[in-house]
Amino acid sequence: MANLQSARIISVGTYVPENVVTNKDLEKIVNTTDEWIFTRSGIRERHIVPMDSQVSASELGAKAAIIAIERAGLKPVEIDGIICATFTPDSFFPSTACRIQAIIGCSNAFAFDVSAACAGFVYALTVADGLIKAGRNKNVLVIGTEVISKVLDWTDRSTCVLFGDGAGAVVLQASEDTKRGILSTHLTSDGTLGDILKLPAWGEKRTMQMKGNDVFKHAVRMMSEAAYTVLGDAGYGLDRVDYLIPHQANIRIIQAVAELLKLPKDKVVTNLEHFGNTSSASIPLALDEVWGKGLIKNDTMALFTALGGGITAGSVLCVF
Structure with a gap:
């Protein structure tokens, strides 16, 4: 395969469960109010799989992937790689990516998962970009998919009100047009901060645990720093950015990041009011909306930036 120098996002597909849980619904099961949730998070409602269902991350991810492949004008057999970001996998193994491969029939693709929590989509996109630029792949499917409702403590109002389920996927394609595509990526981690946002695999409390104030402080700093880094590496200023598409964590985090980046409100994409924090699915869900x-x-130049458990953070700068 020729060494092609650019990797372009040529399509996006998303899927969320039909079941909608509003803040008013949550008032009935936890000590909270619609006003309390909205003023602190910017969230009014979220989509979650039915509590008594066996719907999995692979099912949501496969539906988003099928849409992305169809919009790209490709057949499943033309996909030569699948990278799936999730922290709510169907199983430890086989990977969620392999399960999605089986569902959608991408028989010519490798498949594996990455685990970077809410920064997972940015991490997966960065890996796919590197493989394409190395000339190893032509059409890579990058997926973020989560069923976070399965790992929440529904008596803990500090976490259960924030999250939703959903999936998003993009097709990243090799191109000789070096003026478009992914221009720059930057990933960073700080394992010393792992305890501020975690989901234990073993023990009695296997639900999400979060120290909200600490997450806010580090999210604003690390998301902003990563964004400035990719812009600097690509040789662009913020005036060239058409849209900031951040991880949809919390409206206060997004507003603080936008303020540090000196970007006006009309350049900042948000949709968490209707989806909540969908972790690795949030950036493709927001991209699909615009x-x-x-x-x-x-x-059009878009700047993605995210922070997740780990702590992990990263940004991607791309031109469509």
């Missing part, structure tokens, strides 16, 4: 409105055009 793409669907016809706002993603040739030469």
Whole structure:
């Protein structure tokens, strides 16, 4: 395969469960109010799989992936790689990516998962970008998919009100047009901060645990630093950015990051009001929203930035 120098996002697909849980619904099961949730998070409602269902991350991810492949004008057999970001996998192994491969029939693709929590999509996109630029792959499917409702303590109002289930996928394709595609990526981690946001695999409390104030402080700093790094590496200023598409963690985090980046509100994409924090699915869900409105055009520059448990953080700068 020729060594092609650019990797372009050519399509996006998303899927969320039909079941919607509003803040008013949560008032009935936990000590909270719609006003308390919205003023602190910017969230009004979220989609979750039915509590008594066996719906898995691979099922949601497969539905988003099928849409992305169809929008790319490709057949499943033309996909030569699948990288899935999730912290709510169907099983320790086989990977969620392998399960999705089996569902959608991408028989010519490798498949593996990455684990970087809410920064997972940025991590997966960075890996796919590197493989394409190395000339190893042509069409890589990058997926973020989560069923977070399965790992929440529904009596803990500090966490259960924030999250939703969903999936998003993009097709990253090799291109000789070096003026478009992924221009720069940056990943960073700090394992010393692991305890501020975690989901234990063993023990009595196997539900998400979060120290919200610490997460806020480090999220704002690390998401902003990563964004400035990719811009500097690519040789662009913030005035060239058309849209900041951040991980949809919390409206206060997003606003603080935008303020540090000196970006006006109309350049900041948010949709967490209706989806909540969907972790690795949140960036493709937000991208799909602006793409669907016809706002993603040739030469549109988008800046992705995210923070997740680990602590992990990263940014991707791309031109469509």
